[in-house]
Amino acid sequence: MDQSPQLMFEKLIFNIGQRFRNPSIAYWLHFLKASEKWTSEELLAYQLKKLQELVGIAYENSAYYKNSFDAAEIKPSDIKSLEDLKKLPIITKNDLLNYNKEIHTNLKYRKNFQANTSGTSGESLKFNREESADSFNRASLFRGYSWYNVYPWELNGYFWGYNFSEKEEIKIRILDSLQNRFRIFNYRKESIDFFAKKLKNAKYLHGYSSMIYETAKIINSQNLEKPANLKMVKGTSEKIFEAYQEEIKKAFGQKMISEYGAAETGIIAFECPKGNMHLNMEGVIVEEIDHEIVVTNLQMHAFPIIRYKLGDYIKLAAKTATCECGMQHFIIEEVTGRIGQTVYGKNNKYPSLYFYYIFKNLALKQSLLLTYQVIQEEKGKLTFLIEQPLDSRQLISLENEIEVYFKNDMEFTIEHSQNLTAQHKKLKSFISNIE
Numbered sequence: 229m230d231q232s233p234q235l236m237f238e239k240l241i242f243n244i245g246q247r248f249r250n251p252s253i254a255y256w257l258h259f260l261k262a263s264e265k266w267t268s269e270e271l272l273a274y275q276l277k278k279l280q281e282l283v284g285i286a287y288e289n290s291a292y293y294k295n296s297f298d299a300a301e302i303k304p305s306d307i308k309s310l311e312d313l314k315k316l317p318i319i320t321k322n323d324l325l326n327y328n329k330e331i332h333t334n335l336k337y338r339k340n341f342q343a344n345t346s347g348t349s350g351e352s353l354k355f356n357r358e359e360s361a362d363s364f365n366r367a368s369l370f371r372g373y374s375w376y377n378v379y380p381w382e383l384n385g386y387f388w389g390y391n392f393s394e395k396e397e398i399k400i401r402i403l404d405s406l407q408n409r410f411r412i413f414n415y416r417k418e419s420i421d422f423f424a425k426k427l428k429n430a431k432y433l434h435g436y437s438s439m440i441y442e443t444a445k446i447i448n449s450q451n452l453e454k455p456a457n458l459k460m461v462k463g464t465s466e467k468i469f470e471a472y473q474e475e476i477k478k479a480f481g482q483k484m485i486s487e488y489g490a491a492e493t494g495i496i497a498f499e500c501p502k503g504n505m506h507l508n509m510e511g512v513i514v515e516e517i518d519h520e521i522v523v524t525n526l527q528m529h530a531f532p533i534i535r536y537k538l539g540d541y542i543k544l545a546a547k548t549a550t551c552e553c554g555m556q557h558f559i560i561e562e563v564t565g566r567i568g569q570t571v572y573g574k575n576n577k578y579p580s581l582y583f584y585y586i587f588k589n590l591a592l593k594q595s596l597l598l599t600y601q602v603i604q605e606e607k608g609k610l611t612f613l614i615e616q617p618l619d620s621r622q623l624i625s626l627e628n629e630i631e632v633y634f635k636n637d638m639e640f641t642i643e644h645s646q647n648l649t650a651q652h653k654k655l656k657s658f659i660s661n662i663e
């Protein structure tokens with residue numbers, strides 16, 4: 229790699245920061261680079277060992293898990309295989325909030341971080357994550373970067389949507405420059421010009437997928453200079469619409485890859501250069517139950533997460549599925565979407581997963597890739613906002629698909645050629661204003 233003085237300086241700054249904040253990160257990165265070559269049997273054996281350790285620690289040191297395992301008449305010694313995980317009770321976000329203190333173990337750590345989930349809906353969750361688990365999580369992220377020859381200290385563009393005051397903006401610019409990153413603060417002309425200039429030398433881009441998409445559209449429509457040095461464009465936190473990829477490839481010369489995780493679970497999966505989302509099996513056990521994800525984190529002991537319903541619909545690939553990249557880590561075929569709110573018909577209720585199926589069918593049958601947002605203001609009525617322009621034939625196809633799922637129970641309107649930018653917040657594919 230290029231060892232220019234500037235880059236060596238960035239690396240030095242980065243290493244000093246990591247050394248103070250995350251002393252065990254080098255250990256974990258080394259571990260994960262070795263375990264990425266493990267067979268699935270080796271990975272499963274490691275998972276069982278870590279699961280047994282976790283269940284023992286939770287039972288001995290967390291009042292919540294002691295009670296809940298006792299109530300289910302399970303002892304740590306009952307966990308003899310990974311299958312036995314199913315004997316343990318499921319935990320929800322409400323449990324994490326309501327029994328927060330009791331879930332925390334009484335173990336003492338030299339160093340703890342406080343993790344926060346930004347509550348886009350509902351209360352935000354706070355919990356302690358010990359240094360080792362925090363470093364494991366960062367190392368998992370950096371292992372994913374390594375598949376694209378990206379070093380975390382390299383110049384990167386960061387897309388994270390908040391509304392900043394001028395004062396905050398100055399503070400953020402300073403913090404960003406220490407981490408060798410820059411971001412777009414708004415879509416005003418001078419802001420975009422500044423961003424495009426920085427982009428020329430950037431090695432990777434990451435953040436909200438809708439913001440990356442929005443920026444790609446601006447670059448394409450204004451014929452701005454395309455970045456030539458990008459090695460990775462990574463979307464997180466939001467659904468990556470298939471329809472995004474064309475603009476993104478045009479602007480950045482490659483498709484957007486996906487990282488999947490949450491603060492309370494850590495990194496769950498990371499997309500490899502062959503296009504498969506591999507589970508981070510050294511860090512999590514993932515179950516799929518009625519299309520829903522249930523996650524056990526194998527590394528966090530200060531705040532154990534055992535069989536947690538994260539609230540996403542997913543689809544796991546068959547355990548026999550293989551990937552050209554050679555990794556044997558199991559594959560998650562798709563993260564279908566947030567379970568979120570209920571859709572109300574005139575008489576019946578429906579899961580918001582239906583929207584996913586409607587648009588997936590259009591993509592499969594008609595090769596029609598659409599970016600959408602569905603809004604419900606009252607029961608029995610839906611508004612479908614579509615970014616792309618639709619001709620009358622395409623409109624009829626969409627109407628037919630909607631009717632397949634909602635029959636006569638729903639009135640709906642379709643508005644196409646819409647601007648779907650959620651400029652400073654997460655772009656949601658379903659918004660309900662009922663309740």
Ligand SMILES: [Zn+2]
Nearest residue numbers: 500504551553
């Ligand atoms: Zn792969």
